[in-house]
Amino acid sequence: MNRKLIPLNQVPTGFYGKVKKLIAEGQARRRLLDLGLINDTVVEVLRKSPAGDPTAYQIRGAVIALRAEEAAKLFVEIIHD
Amino acid sequence: MGLTLQSTGASILKEMFAVQTDSQADLIVALAGNPNTGKSTVFNSLTGLKQHTGNWPGKTVTNAQGKYTYDGDKYILIDLPGTYSLLANSVEEQIARDFICFGQPHVTVVVADATCLERNLNLVLQIMEITDKVILCVNLMDEARKKGIHVNLNKLSTLLGIPVVGTAARTGEGLLELKETIKSVAKGQIQTRPRHIEYDRLLQEAVEQIEPRVHALLGDKINSRWVALRLLDSDQALFEVMDHFFNFVLSADEALAENLAKAQLFLKKNHIDLNELRDRIVASLIKTAEKISKQVVIVENKNYNYFDRTLDGILTSRFFGIPIMIALLGVVFWLTIKGANYPSALLATIFFHVERYLTFFLHWLGAPALVHEILIHGVYRTLAWVVSVMLPPMAIFFPLFTLLEDLGYLPRVAFNLDHYFKKACAHGKQALTMCMGFGCNAAGVIACRIIDSPRERLLAILTNNFVPCNGRFPTLIALAGIFLVGSAGIFSSLAATIAVLSTIILGILLTFLTSRLLSSTILKGLPSSFTLELPPYRKPQIGKIIIRSIFDRTLFVLGRAVAIAAPAGLIIWVMANFSVQGQSLLAHCAQFLHPFAQLMGLDGYILMAFILGLPANEIVIPILIMGYMAESSMLELDSLLELKQLFLDHGWTWVTAVCMMLFTLNHWPCGTTLWTIRKETQSFKWTLLSFIIPTVTGIIICFLVAQGARILGLV
Numbered sequence: 060m061n062r063k064l065i066p067l068n069q070v071p072t073g074f075y076g077k078v079k080k081l082i083a084e085g086q087a088r089r090r091l092l093d094l095g096l097i098n099d100t101v102v103e104v105l106r107k108s109p110a111g112d113p114t115a116y117q118i119r120g121a122v123i124a125l126r127a128e129e130a131a132k133l134f135v136e137i138i139h140d
Numbered sequence: 141m142g143l144t145l146q147s148t149g150a151s152i153l154k155e156m157f158a159v160q161t162d163s164q165a166d167l168i169v170a171l172a173g174n175p176n177t178g179k180s181t182v183f184n185s186l187t188g189l190k191q192h193t194g195n196w197p198g199k200t201v202t203n204a205q206g207k208y209t210y211d212g213d214k215y216i217l218i219d220l221p222g223t224y225s226l227l228a229n230s231v232e233e234q235i236a237r238d239f240i241c242f243g244q245p246h247v248t249v250v251v252a253d254a255t256c257l258e259r260n261l262n263l264v265l266q267i268m269e270i271t272d273k274v275i276l277c278v279n280l281m282d283e284a285r286k287k288g289i290h291v292n293l294n295k296l297s298t299l300l301g302i303p304v305v306g307t308a309a310r311t312g313e314g315l316l317e318l319k320e321t322i323k324s325v326a327k328g329q330i331q332t333r334p335r336h337i338e339y340d341r342l343l344q345e346a347v348e349q350i351e352p353r354v355h356a357l358l359g360d361k362i363n364s365r366w367v368a369l370r371l372l373d374s375d376q377a378l379f380e381v382m383d384h385f386f387n388f389v390l391s392a393d394e395a396l397a398e399n400l401a402k403a404q405l406f407l408k409k410n411h412i413d414l415n416e417l418r419d420r421i422v423a424s425l426i427k428t429a430e431k432i433s434k435q436v437v438i439v440e441n442k443n444y445n446y447f448d449r450t451l452d453g454i455l456t457s458r459f460f461g462i463p464i465m466i467a468l469l470g471v472v473f474w475l476t477i478k479g480a481n482y483p484s485a486l487l488a489t490i491f492f493h494v495e496r497y498l499t500f501f502l503h504w505l506g507a508p509a510l511v512h513e514i515l516i517h518g519v520y521r522t523l524a525w526v527v528s529v530m531l532p533p534m535a536i537f538f539p540l541f542t543l544l545e546d547l548g549y550l551p552r553v554a555f556n557l558d559h560y561f562k563k564a565c566a567h568g569k570q571a572l573t574m575c576m577g578f579g580c581n582a583a584g585v586i587a588c589r590i591i592d593s594p595r596e597r598l599l600a601i602l603t604n605n606f607v608p609c610n611g612r613f614p615t616l617i618a619l620a621g622i623f624l625v626g627s628a629g630i631f632s633s634l635a636a637t638i639a640v641l642s643t644i645i646l647g648i649l650l651t652f653l654t655s656r657l658l659s660s661t662i663l664k665g666l667p668s669s670f671t672l673e674l675p676p677y678r679k680p681q682i683g684k685i686i687i688r689s690i691f692d693r694t695l696f697v698l699g700r701a702v703a704i705a706a707p708a709g710l711i712i713w714v715m716a717n718f719s720v721q722g723q724s725l726l727a728h729c730a731q732f733l734h735p736f737a738q739l740m741g742l743d744g745y746i747l748m749a750f751i752l753g754l755p756a757n758e759i760v761i762p763i764l765i766m767g768y769m770a771e772s773s774m775l776e777l778d779s780l781l782e783l784k785q786l787f788l789d790h791g792w793t794w795v796t797a798v799c800m801m802l803f804t805l806n807h808w809p810c811g812t813t814l815w816t817i818r819k820e821t822q823s824f825k826w827t828l829l830s831f832i833i834p835t836v837t838g839i840i841i842c843f844l845v846a847q848g849a850r851i852l853g854l855v
Binding site: 081083084086087088089090091092093094095097098100105106107108109110111112113115118119120121122123124125126128129 | 224227255256257415423427449452457458459462555559560562568667671672675676
């Protein structure tokens with residue numbers, strides 16, 4: 060089954076996404092990996108900040124805010140449950 | 141061998157980390173952990189030192205060290221910067237890693253958050269790869285219990301192969317056990333057997349091709365498996381440090397270079413490039429953490445973070461997030477202004493009475509009139525002013541601010557404001573350094589170390605002065621109180637609050653504007669990547685907050701102000717009372733500055749007070765008062781009303797008050813801050829710029845306001 064991958068910053072609030080691809084390079088890539096954003100990690104989109112960016116995500120038990128630029132480098136598969 | 145190893149360790153400690161050991165027998169304990177796990181609280185509870193703690197990531201920006209004695213042995217505790225990992229190569233991560241690798245601590249204690257164990261295990265596993273002597277301290281057990289999260293510590297210990305101690309550092313729970321465990325590990329009474337991360341087969345094979353040679357070269361100085369992995373990872377920074385500390389160039393060894401090339405070729409054949417290699421290393425760590433966490437953590441209530449989410453929903457809400465932030469700031473200022481009035485007046489009265497007794501006493505001693513004048517009207521009155529005007533607002537402001545900090549509100553501020561910082565091409569964490577600036581700009585400048593990108597760090601340093609520090613608050617509050625408060629009652633303090641609040645908001649806007657301007661001129665660049673953790677809210681400990689903020693902050697800042705105010709009072713008294721050609725030195729200077737000052741809506745005395753106030757902003761108003769009083773007849777300053785009269789006598793209008801408030805917000809940083817900026821940036825140019833930017837801004841704004849008011853006929 061080949062599901063559609065969309066960048067994390069386009070996942071609406073309240074939805075869950077499963078990380079499938081990370082296109083960041085170098086330092087930024089490491090930082091995202093260190094947050095635990097390896098393949099198949101489930102991320103919950105919690106809320107957007109008042110100006111609409113950054114967005115807070117629930118990642119492996121921690122709440123992490125990412126700017127749209129960073130989140131756009133993570134491609135996820137939306138989980139419908 | 142043992143001896144040389146020890147001496148290398150000790151000299152490295154001294155050279156790089158400035159660790160002071162009293163004797164060779166001292167046991168060195170490194171404290172590592174993710175940011176915001178209560179690491180500083182553990183540190184404080186163990187050592188009794190009062191290091192400032194707060195509920196936001198990145199609090200420990202310098203190495204703090206403390207001592208404690210347990211069971212007859214002396215332990216030196218090194219608080220390493222909080223990091224999530226040792227792989228990503230930020231400055232803090234490097235410091236932490238280098239210390240664990242080369243500082244040769246007898247024990248490394250990793251502090252983890254019980255409510256978020258999985259995330260914390262990543263660092264634990266990485267440290268276990270470097271050193272065997274690791275203890276895991278699972279802190280915040282009380283919070284975890286409250287949230288219905290159970291951690292099976294025994295099982296965790298078995299799975300990791302290292303001792304695990306559960307603590308709640310704030311209440312002291314488990315600390316004795318921690319000390320006992322540290323002792324046992326340090327003295328080798330407990331043998332730790334850290335579990336090794338299982339990397340996938342290809343990586344293991346590659347490592348095996350290098351490890352034996354590494355071990356032959358370095359022996360047991362450092363974990364050779366870990367070094368082999370770093371070699372494959374081409375971690376250049378690490379090898380430079382390693383060459384330095386081991387006095388041995390690893391890359392110069394031919395046999396090793398050959399093995400490494402072979403291993404790299406092997407990986408290449410299997411389609412593993414550097415990115416892929418790193419991904420696999422991290423993935424192994426994360427998966428191991430996940431696996432372990434699943435076995436030891438039981439979450440009773442799946443909705444354990446319901447409260448946090450609800451509160452976040454309000455505090456960072458799209459429509460109310462920013463208004464709530466401003467309102468909270470307003471409430472803090474209102475309470476400060478309103479609450480400080482009464483104790484300020486009381487203190488002033490007390491000081492006035494004491495002054496009378498001091499005068500009697502000096503007369504009784506038969507002190508010459510000159511000595512009396514200098515001591516009482518010079519030194520004593522300046523001190524009295526600084527204490528009575530500064531102490532009450534600080535004693536109210538700091539605890540309130542610490543309350544918000546303790547609760548975990550500051551990261552939410554950063555979250556709310558990040559978008560605007562991004563637009564200014566600055567870093568979102570600049571909001572945190574700004575918050576620190578409210579206390580003290582020098583502290584704010586040091587806090588800028590939490591920003592990795594050098595460009596964004598400089599932006600944060602250069603603009604920190606736009607946040608009025610505690611030395612400038614009293615001036616703002618006093619001026620707002622005197623000139624904007626017509627009648628008594630609730631509205632007056634409300635008006636004063638709004639005035640102070642507007643000044644702060646102006647300062648924040650100027651921060652954005654200046655950052656933007658700098659980003660498009662001399663500090664060109666795009667915003668770097670940004671990740672911010674929003675830690676769980678924590679119930680503040682009111683009692684501790686009051687004690688901590690009064691003793692650690694209020695008395696510290698006050699002490700500094702007093703230490704500067706006393707000699708400054710003396711010098712200024714001399715300047716105000718020694719005459720040249722029938723005029724005091726102070727008057728000469730003031731006259732010289734007057735034409736220029738007038739353009740800015742100020743007068744010569746005010747501008748001179750700012751200039752003489754360079755050592756500390758706290759003394760600006762006392763200098764001004766002394767300058768004015770030297771001219772006019774003597775006046776007992778025991779209330780703000782009389783102060784108002786004194787100002788009115790010298791031609792003040794509300795525009796003067798507004799301009800002085802604006803100039804208080806925007807002028808050169810104080811001496812301490814400038815010195816700190818010089819130290820942090822290692823550059824005279826940036827220090828100079830940090831002086832010029834706010835000064836020029838202040839001059840322009842004051843000029844516009846003063847001339848605008850004049851042209852519009854408002855005065």
